[in-house]
Amino acid sequence: DLKNYSQETAMTLDENWNPPSSGKNTVSVITITIGVDGSLQNYKFEQSSGDDGTDRSIISAIEKSVPFMSFPRQASCDSPINLKFAFNYGLLKKSVTDY
Numbered sequence: 001d002l003k004n005y006s007q008e009t010a011m012t013l014d015e016n017w018n019p020p021s022s023g024k025n026t027v028s029v030i031t032i033t034i035g036v037d038g039s040l041q042n043y044k045f046e047q048s049s050g051d052d053g054t055d056r057s058i059i060s061a062i063e064k065s066v067p068f069m070s071f072p073r074q075a076s077c078d079s080p081i082n083l084k085f086a087f088n089y090g091l092l093k094k095s096v097t098d099y
Contacts, residue, residue: 002071008069013065014096016065017061022053027049030043030044030062031044031083032082037070040063040066043062054087
């Protein structure tokens with residue numbers, strides 16, 4: 001289902017995310033539009049981290065994750081979906097969660 005799809009996508013983004021070692025505590029929220037075939041259609045920051053280096057690292061993680069997985073067959077979606085993710089970064093700790 002799409003909940004599992006969203007959680008797996010968050011794990012992939014987390015694996016591909018290498019935030020800068022600026023040491024700033026930041027939270028960023030981004031919406032990613034994914035095509036049925038796993039293609040990246042668009043992305044939009046809903047909330048910037050406030051740090052250019054961190055924002056660039058998030059964009060890099062998204063680009064490294066393309067192509068995303070194709071939608072699960074049982075999802076019965078035939079158009080792109082928007083998924084929202086929170087990128088949390090603190091000293092020595094980072095995480096990406098579906099929102």
